[in-house]
Amino acid sequence: MANGIVVWALISALSFLILSFATHITNGRRSRKRAVGFFHPYTNDGGGGERVLWCAVKAIQEESPDLDCVVYTGDHDASPQSLMGRAVDRFGVKLLHPPKVVHLYKRKWVEEITYPRFTMIGQSLGSVYLAWEALCSFTPLYYFDTSGYAFTYPLARIFGCKVICYTHYPTISLDMLSRVRDRSFMYNNDAVVAKSVWLSRVKIIYYTLFSWLYGFVGSHAHLAMVNSSWTQSHIQKLWKIPDRIKRVYPPCDTSGLQELPLERPSKPTKIISVAQFRPEKAHTLQLEAFSVALGKLQADLPRPKLQFVGSCRNKSDEERLQNLKNRACELKVDAEVEFHKNVTYRDLMELLGGATVGIHSMTDEHFGISVVEYMAAGAIPIAHNSAGPKMDIVLEEDGQQTGFLACSVDEYADAIINVIEMPGAERLEMASAARRRASRFSEQRFYEDFKAAVRPILNHASS
Incomplete structure (x- = not known):
């Protein structure tokens, strides 16, 4: 009797979760806004990735003025005006108007400190949870990842979004696999693993499985822009969608x-x-x-x-x-x-x-x-x-x-x-x-190549 009650409770809980998930997805599909949602949890990192974000926002504003630009950020002090000011002060990028902001409160799930071991898979799965928060808060017509969180792409497609990404580097590369096989010490392959045959073999299995998963989720992108010949080579081998990959060099001042x-x-x-x-x-x-x-x-x-x-x-x-x-x-x-x-x-x-x-x-x-x-x-x-x-x-x-x-x-x-x-x-x-x-x-070359890459998918969705 007790076992029956437990089974009934588990089935009820699972049914509730599935129903809740389906409801969110259905509502998300119905309420998609004519907007581009930029998934960039760290809008204060100050690096080349943030420059790409602001240049991409500006390019969309110029190319499709009818689309709102929304930034998903985990920086709680970020506001439309502060982000617009930051784009100018830190990178010299003058946006046409301030982007809308959606604050994220689960960013700890993508921080490397949360995962002392199996960091890649931990952060990748954590990004799905963070993207769930983002898409439930605001569901755009276009989901644009500018931070390399490929595991979020299937979820965005389930929400009915067109998925665009700008990939600065693959989360895992064939070079990383080679280093583990060669037992080379590096920042992402510590000395303990490099010195151990057994640990190196375990890590090879882990990396091999992860690279397969990474290829699967990455293949859900409708358009993948990459920033270099090296990145393009690796992404093509892993994601296997060569016709949807465009090389767009990043904007340099x-x-x-x-x-x-x-x-x-x-x-x-x-x-x-x-x-x-x-x-x-x-x-x-x-x-x-x-x-x-x-x-x-x-x-x-x-x-x-x-x-x-x-x-x-x-x-x-x-x-x-x-x-x-x-x-x-x-x-x-x-x-x-x-x-x-x-x-x-x-x-x-x-x-x-x-x-x-x-x-x-x-x-x-x-x-x-x-x-x-x-x-x-x-x-x-x-x-x-x-x-x-x-x-x-x-x-x-x-x-x-x-x-x-x-x-x-x-x-x-x-x-x-x-x-x-x-x-x-x-x-x-x-x-x-x-x-x-x-x-x-140059930055001008980025704008030209970026607009040429996104134009077909923006025009197709609006037609």
């Missing part, structure tokens, strides 16, 4: 930066590093390379300055920044290193205008907006020899070298010395070629 003079103050040489204080950005490698370069520098040359410029999303980033400061002290280079946190767009322009070298060190950086910004500003780039910088950006322009690629601490140090000791005329020639190369990735 080349016009404003190209107005900066190519001439730089000769003393001291300033090396700038623009990146969020995240583990994959490998700031420590830059600091160590700078230390080695100082040791190799000719005694009669003035000591250069290294300027770290970036934003902190959370407590972990703050701790990472403090650890970087501590490391500078350990290396005895703290007198030559500066830290600039959460700077304004105007301050960033000023810092870039005074830099001779721009350094970047993320392995498999999907694109590398900061590298383009260095080139546009007239700073010689020293970028990691992989993915976006290698395949799309730091390439010859009219037969002229545009920068340097490196992997190890010594390679970065040698490149730094090379630029510092380079004759002025040679540096100007390389900086000029780099600036011409950067114009291929």
Whole structure:
């Protein structure tokens, strides 16, 4: 009798959940608004992803003025006016009018700190819960993911939305699988796993299953824009929807930066590093390379300055920044290193205008907006020899070298010395070629390619 009551209770609870789910979906389909809902839980991250968000909002406002632009954000102090102001202050993007805002209160379910283990699947499933909150609060005609939460796409389609995404990088890549098989240590494959054959095999199984799931959910996108050749290659292999994938290079502020003079103050040489204080950005490698370069520098040359410029999303980033400061002290280079946190767009322009070298060190950086910004500003780039910088950006322009690629601490140090000791005329020639190369990735080019990509799906839905 008791077992029967338990079974009856479970069936009743399950029926209630299914009925509730179906009711939400039905109501969502009926109440879809003529709007584009931008799923971007972190509207204060200050990185290239946020720049894409605001440029995408502006592009939609220009292309389809009849569509409302709604931003789903977990930043509770965000308002239409504050977000419009932020787009201008941080990125120089002037929206036609303020976006509408839908606040999300379940953002903790996509934060990496919530999942000490199995972080990828935890955050991915958490994003579905967050998207459920978003779509129940406001159901748009178009669901636009600008943060890489592919697991939300099937849910958005169930709600009757057209799914568009701008993918900066795949959540899992074939390169990640290769590193686990090779048992290589990296920020997303810690030393304990790398040293263990058994743990590496378990992780390979986990990654293989996850890559299949990622391919399945990603295939639900009606339109997938990707930001580079490297990302396009991986997404095509994983999602298997080549006819719905368009490469649209991200918007880089080349016009404003190209107005900066190519001439730089000769003393001291300033090396700038623009990146969020995240583990994959490998700031420590830059600091160590700078230390080695100082040791190799000719005694009669003035000591250069290294300027770290970036934003902190959370407590972990703050701790990472403090650890970087501590490391500078350990290396005895703290007198030559500066830290600039959460700077304004105007301050960033000023810092870039005074830099001779721009350094970047993320392995498999999907694109590398900061590298383009260095080139546009007239700073010689020293970028990691992989993915976006290698395949799309730091390439010859009219037969002229545009920068340097490196992997190890010594390679970065040698490149730094090379630029510092380079004759002025040679540096100007390389900086000029780099600036011409950067114009291929302008904000205007993004608007043109973005509108061309979304126009068919916007026109099809409205017809």
